Amino acid sequence: MRSKHKIKDSGMAWGARIAGAVLLLGGLGLIAWNEHRVMDYGAAMARHGAPVLDLGAEGRPSSGQYGSMTRVSGMPQILDAPRDPEFNVRAESPILVRHVEMFQWREITVGGSTHYELDWVDRPIDASNFAKPAGHVNPGAFPIQGRQFEAGEVKLGNFKLSAPIVRAFPGRIDIAPDEHKLPPNLAATFQRVGDKLVTSGKPANPRLGDLRISWEAVPVQSMTVLARIDGDTLAARPASDGDPGFDVQVGDRSLLDVLPAMPEPPQAVLLVRLGAFVLAALGTLLLACASRLRNDVLFAVGMGAVVVPAVAGAMWLAGDAMTASVWLLVAVLGAGLAIWRVQQRSSTQPD
Known part of the structure; x- marks a missing residue:
């Protein structure tokens, strides 16, 4: 009877480990896909030219905006x-x-x-x-x-x-x-x-x-203007080859409507990053089911915060050192949490 229970428990443990590995790999794959599309968008924007500020109707003049192109919309x-x-x-x-x-x-x-x-x-x-x-x-x-x-x-x-x-x-x-x-x-x-x-x-x-x-x-109607910021004024950028240096369209038009050649930004970037972290944390929790760290949520959170940012940081190293350093800092903090939990469990459990 004991042999059957041991075999059953062993089978459940292996099943949990396999599911945990699948979830962990899924989280790592998800973060890799997400950061790849973010980097592709940045590269496409660099090829397109200087980024355009999408201020809409609520944007206000502020320092650091001078000379930037922006989209502003609303009723004149x-x-x-x-x-x-x-x-x-x-x-x-x-x-x-x-x-x-x-x-x-x-x-x-x-x-x-x-x-x-x-x-x-x-x-x-x-x-x-x-x-x-x-x-x-x-x-x-x-x-x-x-x-x-x-x-x-x-x-x-x-x-x-x-x-x-x-x-x-x-x-x-x-x-x-x-x-x-x-x-x-x-x-x-x-x-x-x-x-x-x-x-x-x-x-x-x-x-x-x-x-x-x-x-x-000229009727007063909702307008969208794409122009250069000159202090508190929207003005034309230096014109060339018949380009007036600005664009005016009727209605509240999106940035992609005004600049159809501009690459479309990736959607739900933060949500996908959170999803990758959750998958990695759940995978870690399942992988640890047969160890003394089983059911330790904080350890799983710490490990999720290690592996996901580590993959993202490694991907950003070649293109943006600042972004990579932020990701790697999160990984270090996650490692600190995981190590602390291991030490806590070791001190509270007998050898």
């Missing part, structure tokens, strides 16, 4: 809205644009046949170049010019935006003028038709030389 804040002082038109927008058109003669040639028609055109047309200028003379220069007005300051998140970045904001919306806010001289000249001001006495039948003025603004 207009701190000093643009205004057209001549017509007293204002918009809560990064940019306000005044468009001026004049009712003029246009020369149209189709299939060798030339004819003339009156239409709204946003630039002076020189009728002297017409095939038949007689009877189709245009007034000449516009008395009022189109202009662009920019906000005094625009912020995205906690960063100011440089003028080139603001000017690259996409989209346009119509801005209706308030005819009651026009200066007296312009109120006597213009009348509002829809979202425009016209000098026509009969807007449905404009005459040669009549003016039509309208305004557009």
Whole structure:
């Protein structure tokens, strides 16, 4: 009977040892795979160029960031809205644009046949170049010019935006003028038709030389900007080969959306490291089941903290001495814990 019990206990011990070895090797393989992908990502980032700070909407200017590229997203804040002082038109927008058109003669040639028609055109047309200028003379220069007005300051998140970045904001919306806010001289000249001001006495039948003025603004919408940090401002990096030195996209776009060529960072790095440690500690606990250190959780934790960091540290030695030293320091601390537990058990158990 005793022989059967001994055989059964021996079989269970060997089974636990085999399971422990499998778990331990699994933990070591997991940490090796994890650190390998982290190192591959670092190498790919080095090939891509300088790393990009992914600050999102909460990032703030801080020391050590100067010159770095970053992704910042959020809703632009207009701190000093643009205004057209001549017509007293204002918009809560990064940019306000005044468009001026004049009712003029246009020369149209189709299939060798030339004819003339009156239409709204946003630039002076020189009728002297017409095939038949007689009877189709245009007034000449516009008395009022189109202009662009920019906000005094625009912020995205906690960063100011440089003028080139603001000017690259996409989209346009119509801005209706308030005819009651026009200066007296312009109120006597213009009348509002829809979202425009016209000098026509009969807007449905404009005459040669009549003016039509309208305004557009850049809509305030969620934006993502990739640019260089210059103090508390996002600016363009040195441009080359047609590259403006920054990127502007509508919406909250991820770093991979903005830079699709950038390698994707590995996921759950810390979770995988913790999983490798747990597997190694459980494996050690099972391997020690037939020794006087059986069921000693602290010893298993110490050994798990030895073997996993030792493998990771050895992998990092050739590429990053600082990271390797941190891993090896953890291994030394784990070894200290394991040795302490061995000494404790030896002192409390008889020979």
